[in-house]
Amino acid sequence: MNNNTRYTVIGAGHGGKAMAADLAAKDFTVTLYNRTAERINEIAARSEIDLEYESGISRCCRLAVVTSDMAEALEDADVIMVVLPASGHRDIAHKCAPHLRDDQIVILNPGRTGGALEFRQILDQENCAADVIVAEAGTFIFASRSTGPAQARIFRRKNAVPLAALPATRTGHVLETICEAYPQFIPVPNVLHTSLDNMGAIFHPALTLLNAGWIESTKGDFQFYIDGVTRSVAHVLEVLDRERVTIAAALGVRARSAKRWLKDAYSAQGETLYEAIQANPGYQGIKAPRNLRHRYILEDVPFSLVPLASLGNQFGVDTWAADSMIRLACVIHGTNYYERGRTAVDMGLQGLRVSEVKRYVEEGILDSVYVASPRSKRAPQKRMTSTPIAIGG
């Protein structure tokens, strides 16, 4: 491994610009892709992004290619870092499929719940024959912001970011490939872990919806995690969290509780989740979203809660709290998030038994075949064979 690893960053938002610049600053060859060309006009003209570090020091970071042409973006890539809201994963998977080559690695930063699984499904539907590894991170590695058309800022780097490849047998290879750039990535057993340890699913929609009036009335001018988390709100978080942990258990995954996660990530402790949240200095000063058309609903309902509820439904776990949140979001936005969101069908898991899911995520072998009713054009196409299919080669 050396700096010869070539990266393509997909998405030039708050995260993508910071990551592209950061990788370039580390002397990797970096291509930046964005679907909408206008968004990267200025970066393309300069071939550079100004990156401000945590320390306050700024640096001009030179990119090799800036493009909105997917063929060009993927041509020379070893690692493809997808840095998009989960709502963009499907479209990008369809766009990538024709251009992927053997041995390329796609990493979703992050996948939310079921991102890698759905990405893989779409590649299969598109008859992508390349031996590609799809992986997902549990969270995005930075706290960063786009601060201008060709400017980005990194506030903070996370120390440990869980990552798993699909199949899990390839996780080690992925980590080796990217460790020079990002030694912070750490392995977890498989993508069920990255997907089911999604804390955004627990915190984001519930806090937003149970404070809907307050958010709209004040444009979010209150402390989201301090004022907005009262005892009853925290109780709803606890129930949601219990649903998530129970679904994980049904799938043989020992997920961390939100309370435990607060202790591990922030050293914030308490008897109850309410107390642990209130005791977290990291939450001080964080304001609520300014309105309800925010990724805390637009992204976290369809791509965190809907996949959880769908897995709960398949594996016999009640998801009253998750469903109450999803339905409420559907009503508020006049959108059927169940339809739009990521379900077990989209993840390629419908009809599988737990042992089959486990074999699929661990080894990439799908030896039981479920022929889905043609729910939509996104329904699985390629699984209808009785011979084992190895994913990722």
Next chain:
Amino acid sequence: MNNNTRYTVIGAGHGGKAMAADLAAKDFTVTLYNRTAERINEIAARSEIDLEYESGISRCCRLAVVTSDMAEALEDADVIMVVLPASGHRDIAHKCAPHLRDDQIVILNPGRTGGALEFRQILDQENCAADVIVAEAGTFIFASRSTGPAQARIFRRKNAVPLAALPATRTGHVLETICEAYPQFIPVPNVLHTSLDNMGAIFHPALTLLNAGWIESTKGDFQFYIDGVTRSVAHVLEVLDRERVTIAAALGVRARSAKRWLKDAYSAQGETLYEAIQANPGYQGIKAPRNLRHRYILEDVPFSLVPLASLGNQFGVDTWAADSMIRLACVIHGTNYYERGRTAVDMGLQGLRVSEVKRYVEEGILDSVYVASPRSKRAPQKRMTSTPIAIGG
């Protein structure tokens, strides 16, 4: 009709004390019943309630009987005014059943959704053979408060309170009987109208739940209908209201929309429900509940929203918004409000077609018989006969 009509008021809360005193002040013979004797100790000792009128003038009102013995309470009553939260209706129906006599009138003030229907069901289950009319008001006739152990205050009297008897053929008789005391009661075609024009179902749970964090964080220190009703919150109210109006339509009832009701009741107008609410001077200054253990959830979820959702389910109307509210309330309070609440089974309507429901509420004739599975001890017992059953004689 003259002042010889003898009233029994059931319930010595904010409403019951005011009504008992007000009737006594009008020279009717009044008995006041309360289940818990302690609550009426002081009234019993004095046989009086001090009533302060809208004008500020106070008057000492003499009651004939003050009791927590139901047999004594009903013994001489012509009209039994039930002035209780809907959560008390079931218990009181069971307690009344053995003591009711022919020609007595029971009026629920108000019934919320399905109050008279459920009361009737319970009398039937208890094999109450008396020819009793059960009626329900659409709302409580006063805005009133209990201001001391034997004190009450009336702030405002409503001009027009919808009332229907079960069966509707008896509504005229009920109104004649009570018109000397309360000419404000006006007839509506049947109890489906009083039950489905329940505006509390629309406003109370949604505003409370969508402002849950704000309520708990500030102990309700904001204007509930002004600050708490933002565009998205109002949108949820509109969807809930559309569900209610659609259920009513499915049952052949033309219900008023909440927007129309604001115009009729408060002359508050606007293009949208949001604007109409914001334009209502009657909502100015009304603070939010101080916490979430409030009748806006405890009463309005099980006895307004659950019956609506149950009717929607039976008659093919989607109730996503109502269900999202009910589920969220279930999660917050750790209570299965679907179980605890008033369903079509409790109302005696399960399995009936629209034409059968209509005949039942209009004429008291139940000529199709649905044998319910034994859901609970509250399941119908008496309907299992193929001969028409006339309710209310």
